Amino acid sequence: MEELEFVGKTSEDCVVADQVTPLKSRDSFTSGLGVIAATLGSAVGLGNIWKFPSLTGLNGGAAFIIVYILAAFMAGVPVMIAELMLGRRSRSDALTTFRVLEPKRAQWGLIGAAGVLSAFLILAFYTEVAGWVIAYVFKAASGSLLSTDPKVTSAAFEKLIADPVQSVFWQCIVLVFVGAIIIAGVSKGIEKTTKRLMPVLFAILVMIGVRSLMLPGAAAGLNFLFRPDFSKVTGAVLLTAMGLAFFKLSVGMGTMITYGSYFTKEENIPLTALRVMLADLTVSILAGIAIFPAVFTYGFKPEAGPSLLFITIPAVFSQIPFGSAFVMLFFVLAAIAATGAMLSIMEVPVAYLHHRFSMSRLKATTMTVILLALIGSTAALSNSVLAGVKPFGMTFFDLYDFLTSNLLMPVGGFFICLYAGWVWGPQKVKEALSNDGELKNGGVITLFLYLLKYVAPISIGIILLRGLKII
Numbered sequence: 001m002e003e004l005e006f007v008g009k010t011s012e013d014c015v016v017a018d019q020v021t022p023l024k025s026r027d028s029f030t031s032g033l034g035v036i037a038a039t040l041g042s043a044v045g046l047g048n049i050w051k052f053p054s055l056t057g058l059n060g061g062a063a064f065i066i067v068y069i070l071a072a073f074m075a076g077v078p079v080m081i082a083e084l085m086l087g088r089r090s091r092s093d094a095l096t097t098f099r100v101l102e103p104k105r106a107q108w109g110l111i112g113a114a115g116v117l118s119a120f121l122i123l124a125f126y127t128e129v130a131g132w133v134i135a136y137v138f139k140a141a142s143g144s145l146l147s148t149d150p151k152v153t154s155a156a157f158e159k160l161i162a163d164p165v166q167s168v169f170w171q172c173i174v175l176v177f178v179g180a181i182i183i184a185g186v187s188k189g190i191e192k193t194t195k196r197l198m199p200v201l202f203a204i205l206v207m208i209g210v211r212s213l214m215l216p217g218a219a220a221g222l223n224f225l226f227r228p229d230f231s232k233v234t235g236a237v238l239l240t241a242m243g244l245a246f247f248k249l250s251v252g253m254g255t256m257i258t259y260g261s262y263f264t265k266e267e268n269i270p271l272t273a274l275r276v277m278l279a280d281l282t283v284s285i286l287a288g289i290a291i292f293p294a295v296f297t298y299g300f301k302p303e304a305g306p307s308l309l310f311i312t313i314p315a316v317f318s319q320i321p322f323g324s325a326f327v328m329l330f331f332v333l334a335a336i337a338a339t340g341a342m343l344s345i346m347e348v349p350v351a352y353l354h355h356r357f358s359m360s361r362l363k364a365t366t367m368t369v370i371l372l373a374l375i376g377s378t379a380a381l382s383n384s385v386l387a388g389v390k391p392f393g394m395t396f397f398d399l400y401d402f403l404t405s406n407l408l409m410p411v412g413g414f415f416i417c418l419y420a421g422w423v424w425g426p427q428k429v430k431e432a433l434s435n436d437g438e439l440k441n442g443g444v445i446t447l448f449l450y451l452l453k454y455v456a457p458i459s460i461g462i463i464l465l466r467g468l469k470i471i
């Protein structure tokens with residue numbers, strides 16, 4: 001299939017032709033390294049540092065990690081491959097992709113529309129956590145976080161999140177920062193930034209991990225991370241693990257469709273997806289290795305939940321020599337991780353507006369950032385002014401998190417599998433994933449098709465219904 005097939009044709013099938021920008025004028029990733037940096041940059045994020053360790057701590061340690069890995073292989077990676085493949089074929093944003101590939105069946109476009117909605121909801125709470133992270137970098141630098149008493153670090157965190165002005169302020173700083181990189185473009189903004197940041201991220205992570213492993217509680221921490229206790233794995237935990245796999249791998253909402261549209265023709269998509277999944281898992285485990293030995297050494301509880309990052313970490317690292325530097329390094333790490341992820345999420349609506357309405361990136365990004373500042377403030381204020389407003393029994397912050405990870409992304413993933421496996425169909429999948437016969441990866445494609453058509457949708461369906469207590 002030709003990439004520019006739709007441009008300039010007049011048949012009914014090509015109704016979207018006038019909306020598809022020709023490939024030549026489209027900004028794309030420029031090298032294999034750039035593709036990996038940007039895609040891994042999207043996967044690695046606060047999920048590895050803020051969600052993965054705390055969910056592991058809450059749900060029984062190693063048993064949760066095993067369930068997570070299964071969910072990632074059975075559902076996360078297949079959806080990622082499918083998204084990258086569809087995006088690269090259509091050369092379009094998350095919404096237009098379905099209009100291009102399926103001009104006569106408009107209902108599939110709903111997947112893309114839900115994706116754009118998810119992007120807004122995720123960024124609404126994600127930029128808030130990223131805002132706290134940036135605030136903590138400054139606090140750590142000034143030494144004001146240095147306390148070995150979790151009551152003190154907890155009070156400091158409460159004070160930050162309960163302050164409406166600070167919450168909104170830090171969130172806006174994050175939005176403007178991410179927006180500025182997005183405006184610079186796909187290759188000059190996203191690719192360049194993630195290429196620079198990813199090596200720094202690994203270096204910092206290894207440094208903190210090594211330091212943590214030298215602590216006396218290292219054995220207890222590792223034991224917790226690697227010795228499974230399956231008694232805690234319930235239906236809800238399965239859904240949490242699957243939601244985490246989708247969130248971690250940035251799938252089910254069009255991010256990977258959008259990034260796939262910037263992939264070169266030569267890129268080996270299944271291999272890229274596998275590499276990204278494994279590297280991302282390594283980062284999550286390294287984050288666990290950085291955190292849990294320290295937590296056990298100083299007698300903290302591993303099951304602290306989300307507060308692990310902002311309350312336990314400062315208290316724990318304050319106990320070791322040069323603690324302040326380590327706390328700061330830790331939050332710099334989190335800020336770097338968050339950046340690549342936020343870039344990929346914001347790119348979803350920006351690419352859509354840019355592409356569909358021929359808006360400049362500047363205008364598309366400005367509109368997105370303003371809208372996000374509005375929606376995001378409901379999350380930012382959910383620990384202060386809006387603390388009492390609880391639709392469905394959750395604050396806006398928790399609601400956006402729950403809705404996206406546990407509902408929209410798995411549902412999106414489910415329909416992407418159905419579409420790619422059953423509607424678009426095996427023949428086109430084979431052509432797309434073998435790069436039109438260039439790659440001799442028939443075995444991989446057969447396995448992928450089996451996962452895509454049966455394993456992924458069935459397991460997503462069952463886990464969703466069980467997790468939501470419908471069956």
Ligand code: PHE
Binds near residue numbers: 342
């Ligand atoms: N994968 C990112 C993380 O782990 C979050 C993310 C979700 C990014 C959805 C893009 C799309 O933090």
